[in-house]
Amino acid sequence: MCDLLETYGEAVSSALENLSEDEIAIYLNKRYEMKIWLHVSVLFFKWAYLYLRWRSERSEVIPNMIYITGDTHGDFSKFGNSRFTEGKFLTREDFVIICGDFGGVWDGSRRDQYWLDWIESKPFTLLFVDGNHENFDLLNSFPCDEWKGGKVHVLRENILHLMRGQVFNIAGKKFFTMGGAASHDVWDGILDPDDLDFSTTYWRMRRNGSMFRVKGIDWWPEEMPSDSEYAEAIRNLESVGWDIDYVITHCAPTSLLNKISTSYRSDQLTDFLQLIKRMSPKTKWFCGHYHQDMQITDHFQVLYNKIIHI
Numbered sequence: 001m002c003d004l005l006e007t008y009g010e011a012v013s014s015a016l017e018n019l020s021e022d023e024i025a026i027y028l029n030k031r032y033e034m035k036i037w038l039h040v041s042v043l044f045f046k047w048a049y050l051y052l053r054w055r056s057e058r059s060e061v062i063p064n065m066i067y068i069t070g071d072t073h074g075d076f077s078k079f080g081n082s083r084f085t086e087g088k089f090l091t092r093e094d095f096v097i098i099c100g101d102f103g104g105v106w107d108g109s110r111r112d113q114y115w116l117d118w119i120e121s122k123p124f125t126l127l128f129v130d131g132n133h134e135n136f137d138l139l140n141s142f143p144c145d146e147w148k149g150g151k152v153h154v155l156r157e158n159i160l161h162l163m164r165g166q167v168f169n170i171a172g173k174k175f176f177t178m179g180g181a182a183s184h185d186v187w188d189g190i191l192d193p194d195d196l197d198f199s200t201t202y203w204r205m206r207r208n209g210s211m212f213r214v215k216g217i218d219w220w221p222e223e224m225p226s227d228s229e230y231a232e233a234i235r236n237l238e239s240v241g242w243d244i245d246y247v248i249t250h251c252a253p254t255s256l257l258n259k260i261s262t263s264y265r266s267d268q269l270t271d272f273l274q275l276i277k278r279m280s281p282k283t284k285w286f287c288g289h290y291h292q293d294m295q296i297t298d299h300f301q302v303l304y305n306k307i308i309h310i
């Protein structure tokens with residue numbers, strides 16, 4: 001082997017002796033370029049190998065990642081790479097669920113479009129139940145489809161509204177979804193633009209700093225479920241024997257309201273959710289609405305800014 005290398009070295013030296021200075025410079029340049037290409041190729045194949053190995057290990061161990069968070073109100077910056085670092089490693093088969101007050105289709109403006117485009121550029125699938133602060137005219141204008149056993153509105157290929165009273169089979173787990181809530185920021189009333197004295201009342205209330213909203217502009221009666229949505233929820237829950245793994249809602253059942261704050265009152269929806277809590281007491285439950293992160297019981301969590309992995 002040593003002889004062979006010695007012979008090769010001598011052959012190269014004698015070949016170089018016959019070359020001019022320019023030819024030697026060209027030869028050395030070429031050799032340098034080849035070295036660089038060799039290093040780049042080795043690095044590329046190393047990186048590709050590590051990436052493919054990570055992907056295959058990941059798909060064997062964690063087929064679907066599911067994250068849950070609270071209200072977004074049309075601002076999705078919490079899903080940016082710096083605040084949600086895991087997000088950039090996810091795929092369309094991984095899910096981030098918002099517990100209502102999505103707000104991404106609020107007035108059809110360029111701001112709405114910007115954020116929808118931005119979410120579409122993310123690698124994961126964004127799911128949400130509706131809250132009370134949604135534009136239901138716009139939300140209900142999106143095409144309805146069936147997805148993983150339940151009904152969804154499809155906003156974009158990876159942005160789906162999980163409709164009320166549905167049971168979805170996501171990553172082998174059953175998720176029951178029931179959006180909606182009664183607005184509590186309308187203490188001074190809800191104005192109807194069709195009323196004759198609307199303009200006078202509106203400006204008087206603005207001047208007085210009243211807490212009010214306007215029907216069809218920033219408040220919609222569909223914030224509370226309809227009788228047919230309650231009936232559909234019961235039908236779907238009965239079809240799975242009330243055996244569900246997770247409940248995703250915007251507001252909380254009646255018995256837990258006092259543990260969140262004494263200022264919240266029960267209503268038809270919270271009473272309905274109380275029935276679900278009684279029928280499925282061990283089910284893990286996540287809700288939004290109250291703009292705070294709180295672990296209420298072992299099974300019940302209120303979310304706002306936190307993005308938790310389940």
Ligand SMILES: [Fe+2]
Nearest residue numbers: 071101133289
């Ligand atoms: Fe909210």
